[in-house]
Structure formats: structure tokens, C-alpha cells
Amino acid sequence: MGYVLVKGGSEAIKNAKALVGSLRSAPHIKVSQIRGRLRLSVDQVMGEGGLYAPELAALAIRQSDGDLVAASFLIRAYRSTLPRIGYSETSDTREMFVLRRISSAFKEIPGGQILGPSIDYTERLLDFGERGAVDDDQESGTEKSDIPKFKKVSDLLRASGLLEDVSADDETSGDARDEPCDITRESIRFPAPRSARLQTLARGETGAMLALAYSSLRGYGSVHPTIAEMRVGYVSLRIKHPYTGNDVSVGDVLVTECEGILSGVGATEITADNRFSLGYGLVFGQNEKKAISMSILDGTMRVSEPKTPAEDQEFVLYHIDGIDAMGFVEHLKLPHYVTFQSSLDRIRAVKSEEVGEVSDD
């Protein structure tokens, strides 16, 4: 059966859109207000949209009335119209300007535990007062100190021989080439090389990744990591200068990184030589639950014989993209009159046969 073209409803569509506008009852909010006051939403949209552009992410959030997946969709659509200038030089989080870095594996880490901007250690009570305003009285500002770089906890673990040797590398996936995969240029194939897995996770939808990572923690999988280190901060975007050919910095990008020690029930299954291996997460913006979830899923997908959804590469990587998922689920709202009519015809035919059989007796 072919599709039947129908038309009509243009007036209704126009009015429906206008009605959305009429529900925006409060005064217009500025993009700068969204950037300044809904920073975690902005970070989430940049990550899931796959484009680091705080200004545009804030604009997208406003346009989509706060629906973050819809906002990411707008960003993804916009990015498809932009030229790709090139690839950056490879950045390293060891160079990070750290806002926050914690370890749940060790109390004492070189450089110390820096809580940074976080509400992790405070009560979660609804605050009816006007809070969250900038507190100008805070003593600071006058003080200046040199900015330290922080050694990575994982480097220390590796130096003490507690971590899997990485020179062996993860070649099980057939990632033999030097050039990393780019899933925005070629579609992913399974088993997926590590670079493709990390890229897909980095732009995955926070909620979907959280759910899958959680499923592993709860027992549908065996990875339950201890966080060696999680850090949030700025890392330089570096390019080759077109004239001098040298490595130069264009600006700073906020990222969250998590390194989880895969010491769960399945740890022995993952490492051959009684050493720990690390699950790795790195995402745009401050998005800690996503970075932790990514490190868990990086671990679960390395299990040699997948038994649970979180361990199945194809299951994880095909279902964490928010834009894909939303597009498919939401398309169900569009007219399916013809396809459904055929189902209806079928069931009616079966029913009439049944009736027919009965009358034959």
C-alpha cells in the first residue's frame, strides 16, 4: 500500500504555534539570564547537541520553552549548517584550570580535594527565600595566588603498577588506525572502536546514560566503580596557527571528567592480571552525572561477553542519543492514518472470518 497524500490544517498549524507563544505569560527572558542562571541546562544542551556554544544553547533553551532535548535538537540542526573548519590539536585534561576535583578512592591526593562550585554536601530543601544571588561580601578578590596544575590520581595509580598497562591498548575492537573515528562523518559500526564509543557517549543524552549506568550499578551488569578522580574545569581549545604552524590556544572550554576504577564484581573479568582498569568519562560543561555515567558505560561495554543491556555496545550506543530517541518516539504523533487503516482492515478481516466460521456450523 502506498502513502496517500493529504493536505489541510495549515491554518490550524499556524494558530497552534501562536498559541504556544501566548502561553509564554511572563516577561521575555534574556539569553544572558539563561546563561547566567541556568548554567547546568546550558551545559547539558551543549553536550547533547554536540556543539560548544553557550550563547546559542541558551537561545535554544528559550526557544524550546525549556525542553532540553528539543533545545539540543535545535543545536544539532544548526550545527549541520555550519562549515567544519578542522580538527583541534589534542588537548589534555592535565592542563586544566581546575574549578573542582575530588576523589572518592583516596582521602589524601596531591593538591588536595577541591570541592569547587557544588551543592553535593548541603541539604536538599526547597528554599522559599530569595537566594542564589551573588554574595558580594565574600572575602576574596584581593588575594592572588599562582594557579596550580593538578597531577592525576590515575597517573599515580599507574606509577604504582596498580593499573592495567595501556600500551596493550584496547585493540579488541579493531581500532587499529591512528586517526580517531568521527561519528559525525561516518556512521558507527559494531564492534565500535574506542574512539567512536567515547564520542557517542560524549554527546549522549544525560538521562538515558544515567538510567543505563544505574542499571549496571543495581545488578544488571557488574561494574560498580570507585571514582579515582572527577574534575571540572577549563581546558584550552588549541589549533595550528595557519601562518606559523605552531600550537596556539583559541579559548577555554568547560568540561567534566571522571575516571572510575572498575573494581566491581566484574573487575576480574575485565582485567587479566589482577590490576584495575579505568572507565573514562569526559563531557562538555559541568555535567557530573553524565561524566560518571559515561565512565561506567565505558567500563560495562568492555566486558568480553555481554549479558545485560549496559554491557551491549549496540544497545547502549544506539539508545543514548537524545535527538534520535526523541525523533523516533515523537514521530508517533504524526498522522499514521493509512498504516493504521491497514491494521484495522486486517483485524476486521480476521474477525469476519471467525464470524463466518461460526455461521458455517
Added chain:
Amino acid sequence: MNRDKRFELIARANSERICGIAERILDDAATAVEVVKKPVCGMIMMRFRDTAEKCVFNIGEVLVTEAEVRIGSELGYAMVMGRDPEAALAGAIIDAAVESGHPLTPEIIDLLRSEEERLKEELQKRWAEIATTKVDFEVMA
């Protein structure tokens, strides 16, 4: 100040200050600025090396604007993060101006140096605030 340093400071400097001085170069009748590449928004795919397995991967793209101009025989290039065609064009003009020995060069260098100082101070101030959140563990007896 070498060209690399100049590029980095132009990219991070306050765009109003950059645009201000670039306009003065454009207003100068003795200097012909030829736009080689109009400011265009584009993306740089950002790469990281994962510290767990040392695998290089693409985390996502970063929105940038770049521009290129020529003054006399000297080219000037600038790239800034975000969507900011004015700043990218102004940056390229400044870059070419310094390269071609424009009379405003000392002023441009002063501006970039003061921006460098401001950015450094901002970071140090920020770090001082962050440092207050460092944990002092007390071991319980």
C-alpha cells in the same frame, strides 16, 4: 610579542577594545585593508586524549569565528570562540596591522599586554575563591 602570543591574546581580549582600535585602522586613509576571508562562523572538532587508555577521540565541536585580511603585503588572521564576526574581523585587522608596521602598533601591543594582565588577574582572583573550597581533613581519634 610573537605572532602566536598575539593570536592568543586577540582571541581572548575584550571584543569592544579590539573593535575600537580596528576601527581606527580602518578610518586611517593611508592604510588599505583588504578582506581576504570574510568572517565566517564554523566549527572546530575538539580532540582529547583519554587519560585511561590514551585513546584520542572527538568530544564534540566548538563554535568559532575566523577572518583573514591583508594590509599591504602582510596577511592578518584571527579566530575567536563563539559567534562574533566583528571581533574576528577586528582581530585579523590588528594582526595584519602589527605585521605591516602600522603606526598604531605600539598602542595595539599595549592594549594586548593590558588585556593579558587583566585576564591573568581574573584567573588568579577566581582561583583564590576556588582555593577556599579545599578540604582540610581531620582524622578522628
